[in-house]
């Protein structure tokens with residue numbers, strides 16, 4: 598992934614999202630998106646949240662301009678939090694952008710939550726990420742930052758493979774359906790080409806997990822640890838067959854994948870693109886930086902998270918931070934856009 602530049606176009610309005618005249622057949626307007634969402638995950642990713650201390654749109658433009666200045670070999674993705682829309686800048690808020698609520702079993706630490714801006718930097722090594730985040734940018738107060746990594750290919754710190762249940766990020770049509778805000782959505786026009794980003798900082802109870810026998814761990818997820826196949830099936834990409842197992846004999850009713858995606862006609866509307874990372878702050882503090890993207894945060898993350906309440910995985914997790922953000926659209930000339 599090479600150099601990327603995003604300059605702010607604050608206050609200039611729309612990024613290729615003019616409505617097309619009524620019955621035109623499939624007119625494709627060039628809606629630009631930022632990288633770091635559907636592009637392949639890189640080995641090192643750090644999230645850094647800031648509060649903005651400048652006043653007025655011109656000041657905000659400068660801040661975004663500085664943040665989006667190029668850093669070699671880093672992919673920078675810029676998102677905004679609900680607090681940026683408190684009237685300071687006269688901006689029109691993405692309709693579903695609220696502060697992240699506290700869900701059952703969350704123990705949220707305000708020092709690790711929310712932020713006016715979220716900057717995500719990814720690279721294939723540490724140096725470009727450090728370089729991007731070491732820049733001193735006037736008008737920004739750091740709020741929290743969390744360095745993430747992929748420990749072993751696609752496995753998380755609990756040793757399970759991740760990604761099987763994700764929609765295919767290389768399928769542009771699928772991503773338009775589930776990830777990117779589209780023309781005609783019930784959103785301010787400037788939001789087209791953006792996406793809701795949910796971040797959850799989740800400490801993992803590693804000693805308790807490691808003490809569990811393999812079969813317990815597999816029952817918690819509903820998949821085998823080795824291959825990632827749904828329990829009772831042969832390979833990772835086999836579709837779990839819950840319909841023929843209504844009592845949960847093969848895959849428990851409170852297994853993570855069964856709660857997360859019950860695979861009923863109703864649950865089809867609740868699709869998210871997960872892009873998680875692991876973190877390790879100390880010997881005793883390690884976990885998951887859960888990140889997901891969706892076109893509608895209520896239909897996506899929030900519905901799924903409520904369904905996960907009481908799942909078998911819950912007792913090994915401590916969600917303590919994160920937030921709801923909105924990834925800004927890109928523009929034709931490589932800017933980010935904020936209406």
Ligand code: HEM
Nearest residue numbers: 753757758759760761762763799854857858885887901902
């Ligand atoms: C530390 C916390 C978590 C861990 C360790 C974890 C781990 C996993 C694993 C191993 C899988 C199976 C492989 C895969 O499909 O990727 C999975 C699937 C999934 N997880 Fe999580 N997850 C966590 C939190 C969450 C949260 C907070 C959500 C959303 C609210 C979520 C939503 C999903 C979904 C939608 C699937 C796909 C289910 C399917 O289609 O079969 N997960 N997760």
